[in-house]
Amino acid sequence: MPDTPDIPALRPDPIRATDDAARALARDLIANARFGALGVIDPETGFPAVTRIALGAGPQGGLWSLVSGLSAHSRALRADPRAGLLLGEPGPKGDPLTHPRLSLQVEARPLPHSDAGFDATRARWLADHPKARLYIDLPDFFFVEFMLLGGRLNGGFARAYRLSPADLAP
Amino acid sequence: MPDTPDIPALRPDPIRATDDAARALARDLIANARFGALGVIDPETGFPAVTRIALGAGPQGGLWSLVSGLSAHSRALRADPRAGLLLGEPGPKGDPLTHPRLSLQVEARPLPHSDAGFDATRARWLADHPKARLYIDLPDFFFVEFMLLGGRLNGGFARAYRLSPADLAP
Numbered sequence: 001m002p003d004t005p006d007i008p009a010l011r012p013d014p015i016r017a018t019d020d021a022a023r024a025l026a027r028d029l030i031a032n033a034r035f036g037a038l039g040v041i042d043p044e045t046g047f048p049a050v051t052r053i054a055l056g057a058g059p060q061g062g063l064w065s066l067v068s069g070l071s072a073h074s075r076a077l078r079a080d081p082r083a084g085l086l087l088g089e090p091g092p093k094g095d096p097l098t099h100p101r102l103s104l105q106v107e108a109r110p111l112p113h114s115d116a117g118f119d120a121t122r123a124r125w126l127a128d129h130p131k132a133r134l135y136i137d138l139p140d141f142f143f144v145e146f147m148l149l150g151g152r153l154n155g156g157f158a159r160a161y162r163l164s165p166a167d168l169a170p
Numbered sequence: 171m172p173d174t175p176d177i178p179a180l181r182p183d184p185i186r187a188t189d190d191a192a193r194a195l196a197r198d199l200i201a202n203a204r205f206g207a208l209g210v211i212d213p214e215t216g217f218p219a220v221t222r223i224a225l226g227a228g229p230q231g232g233l234w235s236l237v238s239g240l241s242a243h244s245r246a247l248r249a250d251p252r253a254g255l256l257l258g259e260p261g262p263k264g265d266p267l268t269h270p271r272l273s274l275q276v277e278a279r280p281l282p283h284s285d286a287g288f289d290a291t292r293a294r295w296l297a298d299h300p301k302a303r304l305y306i307d308l309p310d311f312f313f314v315e316f317m318l319l320g321g322r323l324n325g326g327f328a329r330a331y332r333l334s335p336a337d338l339a340p
Contacts, residue, residue: 014240035266037207037256039218047275048209048218050256051324054267070184072273072322086207086220089259089266095301096205096259097224103242105217131265152242154221 014160022161026153027170029087029102030063034129038065039084040076049076055087056128059120061170062145063106066125066132069140077144081108085146098156104168106146113142184330192331196323197340199257199272200233204299208235209254210246219246225257226298229290231340232315233276236295236302239310247314251278255316268326274338276316283312 033055042049051073058064067074088101121143135141151163203225212219221243228234237244258271291313305311321333
């Protein structure tokens with residue numbers, strides 16, 4: 001996108017100092033996420049691509065997904081594990097842009113079926129996502145853990161915060 | 171993400187042949203989008219980053235947003251206009267992963283305040299987003315049109331389609 005020199009940036013930087021309320025809101029969005037928007041880099045085009053994925057916790061918490069190896073996003077993550085995740089879905093009422101959301105910078109780590117922790121991860125996922133029983137054992141499905149590298153919390157208009165991995169840890 | 175050689179891809183490619191029903195669903199998701207998840211490449215880190223933005227039509231249709239020049243996503247689009255957009259937000263009930271959604275490959279084009287079409291774009295935006303009156307005239311806000319380069323429609327489990335720009339045009 002070319003520069004837009006006729007559009008000056010006159011307002012001050014809208015990032016606020018991170019406080020305990022911002023940390024608590026971000027951790028709550030992570031702990032309660034059941035789905036989110038995953039951003040990856042399409043290995044064929046280099047474009048960012050955004051898809052909806054299921055989210056949940058692993059046996060020791062954290063942020064996990066169960067994905068199909070046939071999906072475009074899993075092919076992209078095999079080529080480049082760097083990703084973005086948007087959590088915090090707006091409800092049916094009100095302005096979606098005033099609903100709190102968290103944009104996470106993450107790195108995806110797949111969990112092989114042969115890993116010692118696989119059975120506990122599968123059990124935890126099914127406890128939280130009972131409908132996943134329909135496809136969890138298809139051979140192309142696998143678990144991915146998202147390592148949290150940082151985040152930007154938007155609590156509504158002009159309420160923005162930058163969060164470190166320590167801010168995001170429970 | 172390293173290869174996961176113990177996870178074979180045994181199911182066939184789940185992409186179906188694009189038909190008129192898929193085209194109609196995709197065009198409907200575009201025409202009715204009021205917000206979506208934007209994926210950009212963070213110019214500082216190279217990571218994909220996903221944020222929620224407002225969406226709407228311009229005077230001649232298309233897919234537009236009104237964004238702040240102070241936002242992380244507009245800084246990213248200035249450095250690289252390639253983006254992804256996820257449309258189709260799940261409702262409050264049912265499985266979010268069975269709700270139809272469209273992952274678009276787009277290129278962002280800013281509309282300078284000095285453009286001859288600015289007033290018509292502003293009027294159309296306010297007609298569809300009356301609450302934007304609170305910030306539409308702040309000097310850092312500007313319109314972006316997303317040129318549609320392609321899309322992937324997911325109509326639910328194993329109902330995936332690839333869509334060309336012609337498939338997406340009304």
